[in-house]
Amino acid sequence: MGRRQVGFGVRLDRRQQEPDSSAVQGFRREVCKRKRHHARLHEVVPAPAPKRAAGAFYCIAEESMGTALNINNIEVIYDHVILVLKGVSLAVPEGKIVALLGANGAGKSTTLKAISNLLSAERGDVTKGSIEYKGERVDRLTPNDLVRRGVIQVMEGRHCFGHLTVEENLLTGAYTRQVSNIQVRRDLERIYDYFPRLKERRKSQSGYTSGGEQQMTAIGRAMMAKPSMILLDEPSMGLAPQVVEEIFEIVKDLNRRENVSFLLAEQNTMVALRYADFGYILENGRVVMEGAASELASNEDVKEFYLGVSGAGRKNFRDMKFYRRRKRWLA
16 A cells, blocks of 8 residues: 555655655755855955045045056955955055055055066956056056066065075166166166165175165165066065164155155054055955055054054053954944
8 A cells, every 4th residue: 555566666655755845845944044145155245435544635546646556446366266355445646655554464465466467376366446557557467568667566575586696686677678788887876875785795695695685685676677666565574673764764765866656565554654655554355544644653543453552551462462353443
């Protein structure tokens, strides 16, 4: 009873073939629940508008000075999965120093690599937005084309050729220029005027020079290409405070005398804001605050979260460990 013989198999009757209706409904509810959860995970949440320091310039690009670099709402994804930059927008005026600040992993180096189009080497890609340099879209140009247009990046960690002398490293910066050897030598002597320590060590192998001297070599090599903009990534990394001050003084001197614009990514907020004209603060791939450097340096949130100082005095570790829970500008 209840089953029919078919060949060598057994086929259950209709009541036994159909699963319990309540189980089917429960399964369907679970599937719908997981689909909704998956959709929420992949939902694109619009980035909150960055706060601006009181009294700061509301839009750098709208100032009377010309805008050299304009980044418009870019997104960067690594390996087609990891979203690192989430709608970053910033501007660098002609002849100014702009600091890109934030903790480790905030997206500072990724922003510079997106400008230089070096992301493909790390399986990254700009999937949204645009990057303009002097009114021209440059986000699809090769790094070589950007160098010829005057945009040079000094990578994090210096990356000098250790087996070459300091002078040979500097000369590699002029490789793309179609000028005479006499002109290259003149430019080299001009670099030595800015970096007298390099002139003393010009015959030394770069691999045997100090970290500060290697950083100077990397900046001098970039200057040998006659840039109009330098992207400077973590210039203070691993250096003594006195050397950091010396390098930032040289950067300020190059900016003033050579009219070179600088976009520098830096974790040392205190030093960077002292030498920069404007600043942007990145947090988790978003610009959360922007404004004039002097205004950012006096902002209570910046002082508390990045300088460890607030109206209540200097913070200790117990107070600062709650930093991630208290990011007021992301509220």
